[in-house]
Amino acid sequence: MQEPRRHLDEFLSPEERERLRQQPLWKIRLRLFLRSLRTNWRLFAENRIGLIGLAIIIFFALLAIAHPILMKYVWDPTVYDPVVGYAYEETMQPAPPSSRHLLGTDPLGRDVLSQLMFSARSEFILGLVAALITVTIGTTIGALSAYFGGPIDTFFMRLADLIIMLPFVTILIVLGALFKLDLPKLALVIGILSGFGGTTIIIKSQALTIKVRTYIEAARVAGGSHWHIIRHHIIPNLLPLSFLYMMFTVTSAIFSEAALSFFGLLNIRMSWGLMIHTAQTAGYLLNTKTWWLIVPAGLSITLLCAAFYLVGRALDEVVNPRLRKR
């Protein structure tokens, strides 16, 4: 069969045609994208909880960015290095907060503020990498399972059930004991576990509601292949939900890291969990007099986890119009 070609030329005025030629497609798309970004930001900004979360995240991001700059231009590396530095001028370690060490030093004579800022960067990298892996896996598998159904669906859903049944932190502890996980490996493990686990199931159930929409049938009638439909219709409609679950995965990744570091099971140079671990092994865990060993790190973990969670909740309202206030 050959393509039937018809001439519709008489319907378009020369001015319209000219206007089309002058406006490149990518420019229009960019404008549309920016506009939708603005609209969504307005919706997000209406929610005070989300803004608080975002402010906390920005605060920690600034700490993380400031650390290498301070190390290069302000702080003496031999004193302030978060891992190998030593506060020579202090007579007793751990030293309480002072003007030189705003948050004091730890039992090994290292500056707590420097540790805190250095760790912020690792937490961000860990959280975001784990979340990105989770969402990539969850969205792909969720879309495939929902679209094809059958044995593919059965296999991945049973796998997800299995992963959900396993106690998450315990698995990480066992893996940590066996392999000495470092930061990238931990991100990978968390990403894979939560990607194939609960996230897939949630995204798949959303994909099922998209799969039965008429525009999927319309795309098939147009001649679209399975791959085309999944890529152009199902996944774009899943992305808002995926993005939301990214936020929640960041929270769980940071929290898991803290738990594992506390038990000393990670092969990490420095992290908030490790700071508490150091305090604990030196016997300062529940000592209120040496609060600066526990409180800054503990508070940071709580705040950053909460912040991502709050941003997630606010995004939920942007993504699900039903939750919005009228």
Next chain:
Amino acid sequence: MTEPILYVDDLTMHYTTRAGDVSAVDNVSFTLTKGESLGLVGESGCGKTSVAICLLKLLPDNAHIKGGHIYLDGVDLVPLSEEQVRRYRWRRISMIFQAAMNSLNPVYKVGDQIIEAMETHLENFSYPAAREKVAELFRLVGLDPALMDQYPHEYSGGMRQRAVIAMALACDPDIIIADEPTTALDVIVQDRILKELRAIQQKLNMGMIYISHDIAVIAEVSDCVGVMYAGRLVEKACTEEIFHHPIHPYTAGLMSAFPSIVGPKRELTMLPGEPPDLLHPPPGCRFHPRCPYATSICMEQVPEFKEYGGDHFAACWHPLEG
């Protein structure tokens, strides 16, 4: 003519939304006498369902009656509290909702749900008498009374709609509001339900307000027809009159846009444009942007809803010859 039992005077209702106020019902006035069937017809978003929920005062949180009165036997319902409203809702005015499946609870027997509605609204309630009443109602709407001990999922679509009608009749209301009760049904079932509803209404001498977008259905069940457009009542007259001598251009357009399977195959007219956005309704007559007869006065001043003789009311600056 008998005394009106319902008199709606200048009713105005707004929905508050994120984008601003939506004027869903604007200065609507009409009367309903005992035993009269009034059809409210209009397109989606014209405010016909909003009028119904005002009458029952089943307003969602963001809806506010901005002005006007609803007199039921001379008592204004608008200023009444929720407590006081409960005394007339269902007992004096009841409603048949559009989605029959949603107004029946799937986990209770159909008969029990009707009995529960009676228990909530009636003072001297006794269970055996109520069961007797439900059986009577079932016979009235054409259902086997033995079905009252079954669950909604065991009913077909038409049977469910009948059960919902029985529920609306449970407290012997003076007025029944039917909001598109047959829209989801197939024509053969729709036809049967329409006939039965009309027969029951006449037999019990109830007032009925039948809401629909389908003027053919309205023609079958109504004595009187009110046409709504963009939140306003634009024309009201007896059925015969409005179908054959419409005054408002919108009514005329609606009639001639509607295809029929009988009579000569006449040209269907086309109304240009789309109904207005009620967030920013056009000034003056709300129909003027689509009206072929519109002049400058239509864009500036709201036409009065006035009588053109013989209980025929319309709101138009350029009324068509009858």
Next chain:
Amino acid sequence: MGEALVRVAGLSKFFPLTRGLFRESQEFIHAVEDVSFTIAPGESLGLVGESGSGKTTTGKLLVRLLDPTAGHIYLRANGSEVDIATLRGKDLKTFRRRVQMIFQDPYESLNPRLTIFDTIAEPLIVQGIGDVLEREERVAEMLVMVGLTPPSSFMFRFPHELSGGQRQRVAIARALIVGPTFVVADEPTSMLDVSIRTGIMYLMQDLAQRLGVTYLYITHDLAVARYMCQRIAVMYLGKIVEQAETEELLQHPQHPYTRALISAVPIPDPRIKRQAIEIKGSIPTPINPPPRCRFYDRCPIADAFCERNDHPPLRDVGGGHYVACYKT
């Protein structure tokens, strides 16, 4: 009648009631069973029936959204007939340029995340027709044709910014952009308000003439079918029970079901009183139906002969009027 554009022969679709991994289902819903009809080029055939009559399933079979259980669908292309019921892979994809579908709900049939341009251009993209600029021009031309002018003010909007009528126009533009000869229209106006509906009906007729499109018009509304179709086929429980020229069918219905259906349609004129033909019960689900006439259980004129014999075949009662009933 000259050569048919579409010729459907013995088309059936059964859906298994239960799906087991190892066990074949014994119960089937006979959604469409042994349906045959032809459509001439430029003609518009109305497929009318209640919900559950199998009219939408028939439409989906014709555009190959569903694979038929049995039967043939012949489409005339370049002077020869091709059986499209068994097309696969590349042939199936090319076939989709010739046969398109317009769906009922314009709120569901447009992807909310795609611009109007992306939606209308999608068939061109998947079929690999034209480059970016050419596609843009063709989309703009199509928008003008369906009455959305100026096209530049519609192309880069999203479906939620358009009204129901405008969305349906977009859906029509999208179906027609690849230049199909045959379009299945599944209740394209039933979700629209009266004042909008007429415009869409006229638009579809106008485009059919200008672009040489033939429609299968699926609807439950006989009044709309009267205006849109030259011929009407009435379906009941997966079978065509009657088929005739539109006015002939409406004026002289022969099958008892068609008669009941026509008498149940409300008339927008209070002066005309309809004759009442009542039939019992409501449309059942056709699970492994007995071989006799599908309408037997509800038929007011059925007798022992109808009970004993198979479902009656469609027979010509004169002037291209076909009825599947022993009693007429």
